[in-house]
Amino acid sequence: MSPFVVTAADRKSPGQNGDSGVLTETRAKTQRPPLYKVLMLNDDYTPMEFVVHVLEHCFGMSHDTAVQVMLTVHQKGVAVVGVFTYEIAETKVTQVMDLARRNQHPLQCTMEKE
Numbered sequence: 001m002s003p004f005v006v007t008a009a010d011r012k013s014p015g016q017n018g019d020s021g022v023l024t025e026t027r028a029k030t031q032r033p034p035l036y037k038v039l040m041l042n043d044d045y046t047p048m049e050f051v052v053h054v055l056e057h058c059f060g061m062s063h064d065t066a067v068q069v070m071l072t073v074h075q076k077g078v079a080v081v082g083v084f085t086y087e088i089a090e091t092k093v094t095q096v097m098d099l100a101r102r103n104q105h106p107l108q109c110t111m112e113k114e
């Protein structure tokens with residue numbers, strides 16, 4: 001018998017019609033993918049303006065947000081700059097590391113499972 005369809009027979013007390021009386025919900029549960037934090041690490045040499053540019057360009061931050069996040073990394077040593085699915089996080093890390101290398105800055109960016 002399909003779930004949620006209640007017939008006259010179902011309304012009798014459980015057992016009378018061989019039915020348990022329990023309606024089983026068969027709604028499909030949507031699965032959320034695992035998420036990964038992208039972390040930016042401080043160093044002594046990468047110029048502040050370069051980090052701000054990276055945060056604007058790779059993470060879509062406004063200039064003011066990028067400055068705030070850069071200063072957090074500068075002061076605390078590390079900060080989460082975004083949370084993404086595995087493939088997107090990996091792409092962001094690659095983009096940042098490529099930009100840093102091409103500009104000869106030691107900026108480091110990593111990812112870790114949330």
Ligand code: TYC
Nearest residue numbers: 041042043046047048073074
């Ligand atoms: N500490 C760097 C400086 O004083 C700036 C900096 C900020 C570097 C954030 C990396 O992820 C970083 N020039």
